[in-house]
Amino acid sequence: HFPLLANLRFYISRGHGSSRAVKPVCRLRGTPALPQFSKDGDIIIGGIFSFHDNVITAKNIINFKEYQFAQTMIFAIEQINNRSDILPGVSLGYKIYDDCSSVTLAIRAGMALMNGYDEVMSDNPCNKPPTVAIIGHSGSSLSIGVATVISSFRISLVSYYATCICLSNRNEFPTFFRTIPSDNFQSRALAQLVKHFGWTWIGAVRSDNAYGNSGMATFLQAVQEEGVCIEYSEAIYRTYPREKLLKTVEIIKHSTSRVIIAFTTFIDLEFLIKELLLQNVTGLQWLGSEGWIATESLATEQYYRILNGAIGFAISNAVIPDLKEFLLSVRPSSSVNNIGLNEFWEDIFSCSINKATKEKIQCTGFENLNNVNNHYTDATELRITNNVYKAMYAIAYSLHNGITCESGQEASEQMACFSKLKVNFTTKSGERVYFDENGDPAARYEILNWQLSNNGGARFVTVGIYDTSLPDGKQFLMNNSAIVWTGGQNKLLRSVCSESCIPGTRKAVQKGKPACCFDCILCAEGEISNVTDSIDCIKCPLEYNANDKRDRCILKTIEFLSYGEIMGVVLVVCSLLGAFTTISIAAIFFLHRDTPIVRANNSELSFLLLFSLALCFLCSLTFIGQPSDWSCMLRHTAFGITFVLCISCVLGKTIVVLMAFRATLPGSNIMKWFGPTQQRFSVCTFTMIQVLICALWLLTSPPFPNKNMNSFKDKIILECDLGLPAAFYAVLGYIGLLSVLCFVLSFLARKLPDNFNEAKFITFSMLIFCAVWITFIPAYISSPGKYTVAVEIFAILASSFGLLFCIFAPKCYVILLKPEKNTKKHLMGKMPSKSL
Structure with missing residues (x-):
């Protein structure tokens, strides 16, 4: 809607252009600005175009496209005046000014249009038809200048080429409209x-x-x-x-x-x-x-x-029908109403309108524009020209609606009617024209x-x-x-500061540069990025690890000492071999149980020791295979109890040796204090203490299978968690205590006669046993993953083999290979002792 329409109420009510003799009350101050094109009418439409691109060199630089815009405005006005459905009985006139691409001259032209006076028309500016709207400009800066001046006078400015966003501000530019979209x-x-x-x-x-x-x-x-x-x-x-x-x-x-x-x-x-x-x-x-692309x-x-x-x-x-014919039909004239076309004509045809000169011939006025090919005559590119055409029709429709709305209403109703006017029409080419609340088109x-x-x-x-x-x-x-x-090229040109970071990397902004300039950093171990140009890497879940490309989380390898691998097979074979050897020795002892060497070495404790050693060898099998609740509880308790049973038997045998030596002294009756009953009781007592420790361990915090995800980043160690480490250390400590006690006692008996060599063999066996378990501690701590379990099994097997061979191998040697020494006389014979 156009705000100035309300100001037309009094002029239109006098008969749409009928004049009345009025006493002149207005006087023009200063020199008037002359329009380049003008025509009288009941209502005047202003136009401001940039016929020259520079005010300083105006005579040399002519913008033919702007001449086309001006003539299109005139063409639209002539069409509207010849139509009966728009503004019937009302003729539209025009005044078109040149601003020479200057804001100052554009404002001056706007002021001239507001005054409504020029030297051609009547000397009384107060009696002239009003300028209700202005079409212009081709630039935003020019439009801002003019719109600021004329808005106070409620004159509408309809631009065909000013696209600045700022012009959509209705508080600053309430009377500005445009037929070109906002930027x-x-x-x-x-x-x-x-x-x-x-x-x-x-x-x-x-x-x-x-x-x-x-x-x-x-x-x-x-x-x-x-x-x-x-x-x-x-x-x-x-x-x-x-x-x-x-x-x-x-x-x-x-x-x-x-x-x-x-x-x-x-x-x-x-x-x-x-x-x-x-x-x-x-x-x-x-x-x-759009300012230059077309x-x-x-x-x-x-x-x-x-x-x-x-x-x-x-x-x-x-496409604007009949426009090209109109553009080509214009002719220069001596009338001051058409002075803008004269310079245009002289420049195109290199002639002079007034008279011939040395440089130019005189124009005839009948030169043919059909032979001219420039921006003025080109009717194939009417992108902006069509905006001028639509602007003129928008003004005409608004005036027409205003006159229709005003007829037969009271003054207050007329003002309300004008304030609500809106433009909404369709051109002949089918284009819909309307303005939104900011004066902008779609x-x-x-x-x-x-x-x-x-x-x-x-x-x-x-x-x-x-x-x-x-x-x-x-x-x-x-x-x-x-x-x-x-x-x-048919291939899209790339323009990036840094190439995209592939999955598996993350962007790291380069210092002092925009965010688009970055380095691609490989994700850290255990982290991935699965999208291009990822800002951060995502940490994989604990059970997963990043692949080599760091673009996918893969399930970690689950590792435990299994029966299927070579190391597991070797340990199983060694365990079974130890158990078989132990059983074989037990069979030899059983078959020769009545021989002096078996009887002299306490056959009952020997069989019990062989039984416990067989269990020691077999308990190592519980450490192999995937840990489970039962295997975790069994492996540690079975290990602790069988080894205590084993050491208790060795300790009992050591004590028996010492007692037997003391019993050979005159007047000694010490063996009655450590007979078979006492021996059984001591073994049971020592073993029961370990059973109690293990029971408390199982009742309070038993061992359980655990996925160790912290020791290695690329695999999960399936192991048995000790549950209560103090209980495990108590089990080992108790075994160690008995081992040290046994070693000390056997060491004290090392100088017994050579033919009674039980103490010496026990000393060697305990020396090996203690050495194995002392070296076991640092090896156990430093061994990674499944090798921790392998070290533990190795310690069990090594110490068991040490006890087995040191204690029983010499006896089997005598039994099987030296039966002549397996006599009571040989065993009781007196021979010089040898020290270790």
Whole structure:
């Protein structure tokens, strides 16, 4: 809706343009600004265009495209005046000014339109039809200047090319409207496009004006939210000194990013491209805003060397019926209402309107525009031109709705009616035109790709669309296969500061650089990353370990001493061999139980000792195989009890030897104190103490199977946890105590006669036993995994073999090989003793 419509109420009520004689009460101060094109009418529509690109060299630089925009506005007004369904009985006039791309001149033109006075019309500005709306400008900075001035007078400014986000602020610019989408849509769409192509390291160039600064600020915010980093952000402007442009070129040359987002006007970019051409800076992928991406003047063979493969957003092209014929039908005139066309005509045909000069012939006025090929006559690219056309029709529909709403209502109702007016119509081409609450239209862009044309320049190929009216997730429609990238490549150019970190590694940001610049660090042992560009590594569960690539957790190898492996087989064979040997010796002793050597060595304790040694050999089998609740409890208790039984028998035999020696002394009766009954009792007593220790151990905190995951990172040790370590140490300590006692007693009896050699053999056996278990302690502690169990089994077997062979081998030797010595006379014979 247009706020100024309410001000038309009094003018329209007088008959839609009927004049009344009024006493002049207004006077113009200062020199009036003359319009380039003008026509009287009941209602005046203002227009401000940049016919010249620079106020200083206005006579030399003519913007033919802006002339096309102005003529399109006139064309639309003529169409509307000839229609009966829009503003019947009301004629639209126009005043079109040139701002020469200057904010100052743009504001001056806006002020002139507000005054409503010019030298051509009546001398009384108060009696002239009002300017209800202005069409302009081609730049955001120009639009900001004019919109700020005219908003206080409730005059609407409808822009066809000003895209700055700031102009959507209704508090600052309540009367501003536009038929081109706000850069808010384009900036965020550009960020999505960068993300779509996987670029994470880009450079940025912007025009140093409201359009470039505001649009780039929104783009940078949006693109950084997508995880993209900006290597540099440079501002350029057409009036900058060359040294400043050269500095920007140097930054681009030495950058590592391969993609440049250019949020600029085509004029500013052209200055930069010229410098890049001089230094042959090519091979970069340009991503452009609508300010230049569809500009024909840049699509030359020369500029294509730099901009080939460029991609960007452009306003959708359109077809305006009969416009080209109208553009070609214009003619210069001597009327001051049409002075803007005279310079245009002179420049195109290199002639002079007034009279011939030495340099130029006189224009006839009938030169043929059909033979002219420039931006004015080109009706194939009407992207922005169509916005001018829509702007004019939006104003006309709003006026029409306002007049219809006003008729036959009271003044208060009329004001309320005008304040609610909205524009919503459909063009002949089927395009719907409306404004949202911020005065912005719906955003719909074509995605253009610069591809090589037949003349060596660029042709604009549509490779996709972006439409905000579509549902989320479907606003982008892309045809990636149709894109030609910079250098004529069909393969997407990569632009990253650091290559992606593969699974198994994590990103480590390089010091002093943006987040997109990082090193890829291999995950630590036991940790993985299973996605690309992982920030952190994930620790594997305790039962799992990382594979070599660190991208997957694999179940750790479960290790225990099994029967199937070589070491287990060897230990089983040794255990069974020891048990078989023990049983064989027991059989020999049983068969020769009546011989003196068996009887003299206390056959009862000997058989009990052989029985306990057989159990010692067999108990080592409980240490082999996968630990279970029963095997863990059995292996330690069986080991403790059988070894105590074994040492108790040896201790009993040692005491018997000592007692027997003392009994041979005159008057000694000591053997009655340590007879068979006492021997059995001592063995049972010593053994029962160990049984009690083991019972308490099992009742309080018994051993149990445990998965040891801490000793090794790559495997799980399946072992028996001691439960209560103090109980285990008590079992070992008790065995050690009995062993030391036995060793001491046997050592004291070492000087007994040689033919009565039991004490000497016991001493050797206990010496081996103690040596084995003393060396067992450090070996047990330092052995890893299943080797801990192997060391324990080895200690059991070694000490058992030591006892077996040291005590029983000599006797078996006599029994089997020296039977002549197996006599009572030989055993009781007196022979000199030998010391150890």
